[in-house]
Structures are given as C-alpha cells and as structure tokens.
Amino acid sequence: xxxxxxxxxxxxxxxxxxxxxxxxxxxxxxxxxxxxxxxxxxxxxxxxxxxxxxxxxxxxxxxxxxxxxxxxxxxxxxxxxxxxxxxxxxxxxxxxxxxxxxxxxxxxxxxxxxxxxxxxxxx
Numbered sequence: 339x340x341x342x343x344x345x346x347x348x349x350x351x352x353x354x355x356x357x358x359x360x361x362x363x364x365x366x367x368x369x370x371x372x373x374x375x376x377x378x379x380x381x382x383x384x385x386x387x388x389x390x391x392x393x394x395x396x397x398x399x400x401x402x403x404x405x406x407x408x409x410x411x412x413x414x415x416x417x418x419x420x421x422x423x424x425x426x427x428x429x430x431x432x433x434x435x436x437x438x439x440x441x442x443x444x445x446x447x448x449x450x451x452x453x454x455x456x457x458x459x460x461x
Contacts, residue, residue: 340364340451342434347456350424354460358419360434360453368412371437373449374419376430376458385444387419388437399444402428424460431455 341363350356360372373388387408389396396408402421410417417434435449442448 340436342436342451342453344432344434344453344456347432347458349459349461352425352460354424355420355422356424356458358421358432358434358456358458360417360419362415362417362434362436365412365415367436368415370439371442372408372410372417373435373437373442374408374417374432375435375446375449376428376432377455378427378430381430383433383446385446386432388442388444389417390441391439397444421458424458426460429459429461430457432458 343361346358369391371390374386375383376386377383385399387398389408393410405423407420433455434453436451437449
C-alpha cells in the first residue's frame with residue numbers, strides 16, 4: 339500500500355519560514371518525480387514545485403520561485419519543501435504527490451498518489 343505522509347505545516351507570520359516533509363513508503367519512488375501542490379479554500383489545487391528522481395532537476399510555479407525550494411533525500415524516502423518569505427497568499431493545504439519516472443508536469447493529472455495534506459497558514 340502506497341503511503342505519503344506530510345508534516346511540518348503550521349502557523350507563521352508573514353516573512354517567516356517553514357519546511358514541509360513528505361515521507362513516502364516505497365523505495366521504488368526514489369526514482370520517480372515528486373511534486374508539491376496546494377489548495378486554498380474555494381480555489382482549485384495548484385502546482386507548487388516538482389523534482390525528478392535524481393534530485394537534479396526541479397521546477398517551480400512562478401508565484402513561489404525564489405522563495406521555495408524542493409529537495410529530496412532518497413536514502414530517507416523523503417521529499418522536502420523549504421518555504422521562505424511566506425506571504426498570506428501562501429496559506430493553503432499543501433499536498434505531496436508521486437508522479438512518474440520521466441516527467442510529471444504541472445498538472446495534478448500527472449501524479450498518481452497523494453498525501454493527506456498539511457495546513458500552512460501565513461498571517
């Protein structure tokens with residue numbers, strides 16, 4: 339059974355930082371694209387960042403570029419999202435997701451497994 343468990347969310351003042359973690363249950367996913375998405379109340383889920391299996395290639399939504407950094411530690415089966423200079427508009431539930439081995443893109447349809455989400459609130 340595939341499991342993705344996010345942690346690290348919380349309440350933070352604007353300008354502050356948080357680091358989200360996503361632990362995935364299968365070592366198979368160490369070679370897969372992993373992504374972060376977020377969903378604010380009343381809005382659709384949107385892409386935040388993604389990284390390939392090797393940890394070399396990463397891409398970001400324009401709204402977070404320069405402030406957020408995605409990384410992964412395959413030895414620990416964990417992907418991270420470092421969020422700096424947080425803004426109130428970053429407030430959302432953040433989800434990690436497993437894509438595929440080649441390129442998963444910026445659409446949620448490119449991802450097959452999802453975590454339960456973790457709340458991030460910036461005020």
